[in-house]
Amino acid sequence: MAAAETAAAPASPDPRIGRTPLVEMKNIHIAFGGVHAVEDVSVDLYPGEVVGLLGHNGAGKSTLIKILSGAYQMDSGEIRIDGKPVKIESPRDARRYNIETIYQTLALADNLDAASNLFLGRELTTKLGFVDDARMEAETKKIVARLNPNFKKLKEPVKALSGGQRQSVAIARAVYFNAKILIMDEPTAALGVHESHMVAELIKELKAQGLGIFLISHDTREMMALCDRVAVMKNGRLIGMERVEDVTEDDILSMIILGKNPLREK
Amino acid sequence: MTDTAHEGARTRTSFIKQLEIDTRLLGMIGAFVLLCLAFDFITDGRFLTPRNIFNLTIQTVSVAIMATGMVFVIVMRHIDLSVGSLLAVCSAVMAMVQTLILPDWLGLGLNHPVTWVVAVTAGLIIGVAIGAMQGALIGYLTIPAFIVTLGGLLVWRNVAWYLTAGQTIGPLDSTFMKFGGINGTLGTNLSWAFAAVMSVAALFLIIAARRNKVRHGFPVKPLWAEAAMALIAVGAIVGFIAILNAYEVPRGRVRRMFEDGQIPDGFTLGYGLPISVLVLIAVAIVMTVIARRTRLGRYIFATGGNPDAADLSGINTRLLTVKVFALMGALCAISAVVAAARLANHTNDIGTLDELRVIAAAVIGGTALSGGIGTIYGAILGALIMQSLQSGMAMVGVDAPFQNIVVGLVLVLAVYIDIVYRKRTGGK
Ligand SMILES: Nc1ncnc2c1ncn2[C@@H]1O[C@H](COP(=O)(O)OP(=O)(O)O)[C@@H](O)[C@H]1O
Numbered sequence: 001m002a003a004a005e006t007a008a009a010p011a012s013p014d015p016r017i018g019r020t021p022l023v024e025m026k027n028i029h030i031a032f033g034g035v036h037a038v039e040d041v042s043v044d045l046y047p048g049e050v051v052g053l054l055g056h057n058g059a060g061k062s063t064l065i066k067i068l069s070g071a072y073q074m075d076s077g078e079i080r081i082d083g084k085p086v087k088i089e090s091p092r093d094a095r096r097y098n099i100e101t102i103y104q105t106l107a108l109a110d111n112l113d114a115a116s117n118l119f120l121g122r123e124l125t126t127k128l129g130f131v132d133d134a135r136m137e138a139e140t141k142k143i144v145a146r147l148n149p150n151f152k153k154l155k156e157p158v159k160a161l162s163g164g165q166r167q168s169v170a171i172a173r174a175v176y177f178n179a180k181i182l183i184m185d186e187p188t189a190a191l192g193v194h195e196s197h198m199v200a201e202l203i204k205e206l207k208a209q210g211l212g213i214f215l216i217s218h219d220t221r222e223m224m225a226l227c228d229r230v231a232v233m234k235n236g237r238l239i240g241m242e243r244v245e246d247v248t249e250d251d252i253l254s255m256i257i258l259g260k261n262p263l264r265e266k
Numbered sequence: 267m268t269d270t271a272h273e274g275a276r277t278r279t280s281f282i283k284q285l286e287i288d289t290r291l292l293g294m295i296g297a298f299v300l301l302c303l304a305f306d307f308i309t310d311g312r313f314l315t316p317r318n319i320f321n322l323t324i325q326t327v328s329v330a331i332m333a334t335g336m337v338f339v340i341v342m343r344h345i346d347l348s349v350g351s352l353l354a355v356c357s358a359v360m361a362m363v364q365t366l367i368l369p370d371w372l373g374l375g376l377n378h379p380v381t382w383v384v385a386v387t388a389g390l391i392i393g394v395a396i397g398a399m400q401g402a403l404i405g406y407l408t409i410p411a412f413i414v415t416l417g418g419l420l421v422w423r424n425v426a427w428y429l430t431a432g433q434t435i436g437p438l439d440s441t442f443m444k445f446g447g448i449n450g451t452l453g454t455n456l457s458w459a460f461a462a463v464m465s466v467a468a469l470f471l472i473i474a475a476r477r478n479k480v481r482h483g484f485p486v487k488p489l490w491a492e493a494a495m496a497l498i499a500v501g502a503i504v505g506f507i508a509i510l511n512a513y514e515v516p517r518g519r520v521r522r523m524f525e526d527g528q529i530p531d532g533f534t535l536g537y538g539l540p541i542s543v544l545v546l547i548a549v550a551i552v553m554t555v556i557a558r559r560t561r562l563g564r565y566i567f568a569t570g571g572n573p574d575a576a577d578l579s580g581i582n583t584r585l586l587t588v589k590v591f592a593l594m595g596a597l598c599a600i601s602a603v604v605a606a607a608r609l610a611n612h613t614n615d616i617g618t619l620d621e622l623r624v625i626a627a628a629v630i631g632g633t634a635l636s637g638g639i640g641t642i643y644g645a646i647l648g649a650l651i652m653q654s655l656q657s658g659m660a661m662v663g664v665d666a667p668f669q670n671i672v673v674g675l676v677l678v679l680a681v682y683i684d685i686v687y688r689k690r691t692g693g694k
């Protein structure tokens with residue numbers, strides 16, 4: 001992976017100037033029974049930008065991004081893609097807007113091989129309409145080789161793969177289908193140090209290609225390094241959304257723990 | 267793979283590996299062969315006669331057809347306890363269409379040439395409709411399949427009873443009865459032709475698969491392994507047909523076919539391939555193609571492996587559930603054709619306990635109740651093993667209660683062996 005091509009994130013100029021946001025989520029609400037999982041949250045994302053979502057377990061981060069990926073339906077609020085209001089009612093809708101998601105619990109079918117997983121729901125077919133396994137396997141081989149050179153077990157059910165290899169399959173899916181908006185929910189949670197590093201490099205590369213990325217992670221330091229902006233949530237509410245240059249690690253921690261934004265309260 | 271890791275140790279396992287045969291399949295075939303040889307030994311050679319093999323095959327068809335559908339149901343992490351009752355309803359409706367509705371109400375008379383087509387179509391419509399309805403209750407209303415189909419077991423069995431007032435209905439249409447087995451066979455010549463077609467198709471598939479691999483730059487088996495596989499496939503096809511052709515029509519019946527009642531010297535007449543077995547082969551091919559080569563099949567297995575992943579990939583898993591149960595219903599209808607035709611009547615208890623035989627066949631055939639894993643050929647082999655066990659014990663003279671006890675124990679043992687096997691091979 002060509003890490004040298006991308007500058008360190010915080011030093012880059014604000015990519016937002018004079019552009020329409022790729023994604024705007026405005027005043028999003030969703031409740032499960034009596035639990036307000038997400039309450040009046042507004043976030044946006046620009047092309048070539050990485051926005052980090054931080055917060056304790058149960059803060060509502062996964063729920064918020066699942067609304068964008070079509071897994072959950074919001075109770076109220078608005079989503080705009082490229083400035084236009086859109087309805088995302090299913091994962092299929094999200095895919096139509098080039099939104100790809102890498103879920104916290106890896107959304108792979110363990111009994112199928114890498115190619116079947118990569119193309120799940122979007123199989124390549126022959127002229128007669130049958131699934132074209134050979135072509136899908138060849139494509140998978142190409143794309144996975146780029147992401148993870150150690151990846152060899154193409155024919156095995158993904159159950160037999162390591163956490164990093166499984167994550168490669170999930171990421172390959174996003175890359176192969178030309179995601180414009182990428183959602184990564186704790187992509188490194190199940191990975192070792194080396195594999196986490198590979199994912200970080202990949203995020204930089206995709207960012208350089210102009211993708212917008214929502215990244216969820218608990219590693220504040222990693223987030224400071226990778227993200228352009230961070231949004232902190234607590235109990236379903238957005239505490240603050242700041243440029244990484246403007247905050248310290250301590251500021252972020254106090255937002256996470258106390259639920260107050262020190263920058264706005266001075 | 268090129269298998270560099272095995273270069274040092276050329277063991278027996280690497281030989282099998284190069285053939286790329288599923289070791290699980292090999293184990294099942296091994297068990298089946300042992301079983302047959304044991305029965306043949308105990309019965310002094312009466313078990314492996316053309317006649318008994320012919321009977322075994324036609325007795326297996328009905329359960330085997332439904333077992334292929336049960337594979338999909340179980341792969342999707344569901345169960346269908348209603349198949350025996352569904353078979354009974356389809357059989358009842360088809361029997362009424364051909365003995366009452368068409369001949370009397372519509373005035374077509376008995377044995378009209380369109381009767382069997384109309385009857386089978388009616389059965390299929392009923393089967394698909396009931397299956398789809400049960401699937402909708404399971405998929406959309408999220409009532410557990412176990413409950414919906416347990417209810418279905420009671421409901422449909424008694425709907426059939428009500429429709430026919432518990433009466434045996436028959437005799438059935440003469441064309442329809444050709445689907446029953448011994449009354450409808452291809453004869454030797456057509457059977458040989460069928461064997462030739464199947465052999466050519468098998469060779470074609472093996473060659474096409476190899477070409478496809480080469481085209482995409484994937485490693486291929488050594489040529490000798492490919493040739494060995496081809497030889498095994500063609501040998502199995504030709505051998506099977508040869509056995510069925512060797513079962514001769516009794517002299518008495520042949521004599522009646524000649525006007526003067528004299529059989530010319532050296533004239534013999536073999537039964538050949540029963541039409542019911544042809545139906546099973548067609549079902550097996552279609553179901554295997556669905557499982558491996560269509561999106562429907564891919565989605566069934568994906569959903570069984572991880573329902574959430576399937577949902578998040580944009581697969582409509584609810585509609586998929588409806589489709590799978592509708593397909594199961596269609597297969598129950600096809601089984602009903604074979605079962606009723608074999609009995610020459612619709613009987614009130616037709617298909618009783620078939621749900622258990624069908625589930626057992628699928629499970630013995632390697633379908634995992636935890637979902638995501640199962641093969642069509644496995645289920646058919648499972649049905650064949652069960653039927654052989656039952657027929658063999660009957661032939662040996664084992665008392666009926668012991669027959670059922672043994673079948674029950676074998677089911678549990680088979681699943682245990684499967685669990686051990688999967689643990690050993692890293693849960694494939
Ligand atoms: N499908 C659901 N049904 C009920 N409650 C849910 C569901 N999904 C999330 N929640 C609740 O919403 C809240 C936010 O959860 P989540 O978004 O997973 O938090 P995070 O990802 O920030 O750890 C939690 O209280 C969780 O229990």
Ligand SMILES: [Mg+2]
Pocket residue numbers: 061062063104185
């Ligand atoms: Mg989460």
